[in-house]
Amino acid sequence: MIFKNLSELSDSDLNQMLSRGKGLADVGSAVDAILENVKTNGDTAILEYAKQFDKADLKTLAVTPAETEEAIASLDPTLMKHLRQAAENIRRFHAAQLPKEIWYIEETPGIVLGQKTIPLSKVGCYVPGGRASYPSTVLMTALPAKVAGVSEVIVCTPARADGTVHPLTLAACRIAGVDKIFKTGGAQAIAAMAYGTESIPQVDKIVGPGNVFVTYAKMKVREEVEIDFPAGPSEVLIIADDFADPKMTASDILAQAEHDPNSVSVLVTPSEKFAKATMSEVEKQTETAKRKEIIEASLKNSAILLTKNMDECIEFSNKFGPEHLQIMVDPQIEDSVLNQIQNAGSVFVGNYAPVPAGDYASGTNHVLPTSGYVRMYSGLNTAHFLKSFTIQRISKEGLSEIKDAVIDLAETEGLFEHAEAIRKRFDE
Numbered sequence: 001m002i003f004k005n006l007s008e009l010s011d012s013d014l015n016q017m018l019s020r021g022k023g024l025a026d027v028g029s030a031v032d033a034i035l036e037n038v039k040t041n042g043d044t045a046i047l048e049y050a051k052q053f054d055k056a057d058l059k060t061l062a063v064t065p066a067e068t069e070e071a072i073a074s075l076d077p078t079l080m081k082h083l084r085q086a087a088e089n090i091r092r093f094h095a096a097q098l099p100k101e102i103w104y105i106e107e108t109p110g111i112v113l114g115q116k117t118i119p120l121s122k123v124g125c126y127v128p129g130g131r132a133s134y135p136s137t138v139l140m141t142a143l144p145a146k147v148a149g150v151s152e153v154i155v156c157t158p159a160r161a162d163g164t165v166h167p168l169t170l171a172a173c174r175i176a177g178v179d180k181i182f183k184t185g186g187a188q189a190i191a192a193m194a195y196g197t198e199s200i201p202q203v204d205k206i207v208g209p210g211n212v213f214v215t216y217a218k219m220k221v222r223e224e225v226e227i228d229f230p231a232g233p234s235e236v237l238i239i240a241d242d243f244a245d246p247k248m249t250a251s252d253i254l255a256q257a258e259h260d261p262n263s264v265s266v267l268v269t270p271s272e273k274f275a276k277a278t279m280s281e282v283e284k285q286t287e288t289a290k291r292k293e294i295i296e297a298s299l300k301n302s303a304i305l306l307t308k309n310m311d312e313c314i315e316f317s318n319k320f321g322p323e324h325l326q327i328m329v330d331p332q333i334e335d336s337v338l339n340q341i342q343n344a345g346s347v348f349v350g351n352y353a354p355v356p357a358g359d360y361a362s363g364t365n366h367v368l369p370t371s372g373y374v375r376m377y378s379g380l381n382t383a384h385f386l387k388s389f390t391i392q393r394i395s396k397e398g399l400s401e402i403k404d405a406v407i408d409l410a411e412t413e414g415l416f417e418h419a420e421a422i423r424k425r426f427d428e
């Protein structure tokens with residue numbers, strides 16, 4: 001982990017941090033080959049990849065209703081209660097995001113304009129399942145889709161080596177109202193949902209996070225299908241001062257680092273004392289962490305950076321554009337820091353708003369843009385599952401109000417039949 005004054009960070013370290021996860025050239029050719037193979041060979045290719053990458057010898061890809069029943073019956077009722085609690089919070093938050101289904105304004109007398117919003121028909125949710133299981137991601141993807149009114153929601157997730165899917169993932173699918181679940185992961189799952197196979201339907205839009213293979217594949221299939229945005233290996237940037245607790249801050253760094261060797265965690269602080277205390281806590285907590293190997297790899301991409309003041313922390317954070325931003329500063333400056341944030345996927349304010357609260361249960365969505373893509377994308381929300389069209393109702397009086405403008409503009413553009421279409425309506 002880099003530990004430095006921000007002003008002493010080398011250009012190459014800075015560039016590496018700012019361009020993280022971009023130009024995934026080293027997985028590019030492997031993913032391209034997978035996409036092509038699935039496009040040509042469908043289920044056969046998918047079943048082969050399940051054997052190769054997930055060590056799962058599958059005969060079929062769809063999860064049967066009996067498998068789901070059995071999985072739910074095997075679960076601890078307390079775990080089910082917790083899953084329902086998380087689901088309820090997520091449902092409520094996402095319902096609050098829904099726009100008006102239809103609205104009209106009277107632009108001028110006789111010209112009534114409106115907009116109608118309708119759900120997409122078929123959505124595919126990618127639920128990761130490589131280095132960890134992600135039942136929480138089922139709730140974060142399928143639930144908002146259902147809240148938005150999507151009629152067909154499918155889930156693709158890698159099978160475990162014994163050919164099953166994690167029982168809590170299946171339970172989450174039941175709670176969210178998922179229509180079909182398929183045992184496939186990685187780039188091949190993205191290809192299946194983009195092109196369709198014998199078993200897996202082609203969808204209108206693919207949402208959900210994943211590792212570099214999944215993320216690269218999503219970026220590549222955009223000719224066939226809409227995607228949400230690149231949601232790759234997890235990241236956190238923490239802005240903190242002496243108000244924060246080094247033990248908590250270090251655990252927040254480890255929490256995102258344990259997702260993936262490619263994950264990135266950064267602390268920016270104007271306090272040298274706090275920076276040093278957090279660094280030694282990171283080292284201490286890493287020693288006993290269950291996922292030490294992944295964390296150590298991820299910490300190689302990570303940094304604790306000492307700044308001259310809080311303004312420099314904010315400036316760096318806006319340049320970095322983190323997936324998650326934690327602000328743990330003196331409450332007197334909390335709002336001022338928050339008000340200056342321009343680029344972040346989701347912001348967590350205060351010492352008691354750690355990222356895992358939003359990862360699972362507070363109700364906000366944990367599917368968020370990574371690699372600095374927060375510059376132009378918002379995190380997953382109900383709008384990702386909706387589309388809209390405009391409506392106009394115009395009377396003869398209304399049209400007469402804009403008649404001359406349309407005729408003049410159309411003829412100036414050299415589009416004479418456009419002008420005629422207006423004139424014809426006023427022929428005596």
Ligand SMILES: NC(=O)c1ccc[n+]([C@@H]2O[C@H](COP(=O)([O-])OP(=O)(O)OC[C@H]3O[C@@H](n4cnc5c(N)ncnc54)[C@H](O)[C@@H]3O)[C@@H](O)[C@H]2O)c1
Binds near residue numbers: 186
């Ligand atoms: N940004 C977000 O919103 C968000 C949310 C949750 C999770 N995540 C991220 O999702 C990721 C989950 O990753 P994961 O690996 O645990 O699960 P995953 O399901 O994304 O990836 C597993 C799949 O990767 C494929 N794969 C693995 N090695 C391969 C290889 N050498 N060649 C081709 N394909 C290969 C396999 O098909 C395997 O099934 C993590 O990076 C995590 O940080 C991000």
Ligand SMILES: N[C@H](CO)Cc1c[nH]c[nH+]1
Binds near residue numbers: 137256323359
């Ligand atoms: N932190 C992840 C998003 O980057 C989401 C997650 C799911 N489970 C645990 N965490």
Ligand SMILES: [Zn+2]
Binds near residue numbers: 234255256259356359
């Ligand atoms: Zn997480």
